[in-house]
Amino acid sequence: MDSTKLGIVCVSDAREPLQMAAMIASVAAVSGRPVLVLVAMNALRHFVREARPRAPAQGRAGEILEEKHVTDFQALFAHAIELGGARIHPCSMAMDVLGLARDDLDANLGEPMGLMQFLDEAAGGQLLSF
Amino acid sequence: MADRKLIDARGSFCPGPLMELIAAMKMVPVGDELEVLSSDRGSASEIPQWLKKAGHEHLGTSEEGGVWHIRVRRAR
Numbered sequence: 614m615d616s617t618k619l620g621i622v623c624v625s626d627a628r629e630p631l632q633m634a635a636m637i638a639s640v641a642a643v644s645g646r647p648v649l650v651l652v653a654m655n656a657l658r659h660f661v662r663e664a665r666p667r668a669p670a671q672g673r674a675g676e677i678l679e680e681k682h683v684t685d686f687q688a689l690f691a692h693a694i695e696l697g698g699a700r701i702h703p704c705s706m707a708m709d710v711l712g713l714a715r716d717d718l719d720a721n722l723g724e725p726m727g728l729m730q731f732l733d734e735a736a737g738g739q740l741l742s743f
Numbered sequence: 744m745a746d747r748k749l750i751d752a753r754g755s756f757c758p759g760p761l762m763e764l765i766a767a768m769k770m771v772p773v774g775d776e777l778e779v780l781s782s783d784r785g786s787a788s789e790i791p792q793w794l795k796k797a798g799h800e801h802l803g804t805s806e807e808g809g810v811w812h813i814r815v816r817r818a819r
Contacts, residue, residue, distance in 0.1 A: 615796075636757070636758055639758055639762060640758050640761070640789075640793075643761070643762070643765050643793065643797075644793060644796050644797070645796065645797070681756070683756045683759075684755065684756065684759045684762075689758070689762070692758075692762045692765075692766075695766075696762060696765045696766060696769075
């Protein structure tokens, strides 16, 4: 199996990029690759427990994902964690900007992570951003 | 002969059928057979690739009326 580390940074709040990020995270994780996801900027708003916004589609594909009730990105990220051992962390800076505490966020997220730690842990692997 | 557990993933899009298979595989003992029903064309090729990577057996795939039947055996 390919064991190359995969780092993913999510910043968009739109359905299309977040869906793609979650698809890649889940498939890579269940294929045995160490996956580390940093959820930052507006993407973090989708991981707030009580005030989850509707993700704007962004394009036609995103609209079709909604129309066909395709499994959403939160569920795919959960698969990445539960079935593949992926680690998904909220960006500490985004939490500060958005005024969020750890308890405001989904329980399956890891502890807040800063860029220094993320870059250290992702070093030497592939890095994707959405 | 081992029982074959059926996973009906029709209507689910990639990588949904794969995730459903992996979740089901964790629940059955080594040696058991599973069959995934999928209406997603991409999953018909993705699942055998994952099986090869993960060291499980792909027993065969057939297609009937737009539904792929992917038969696998948990090998480890």
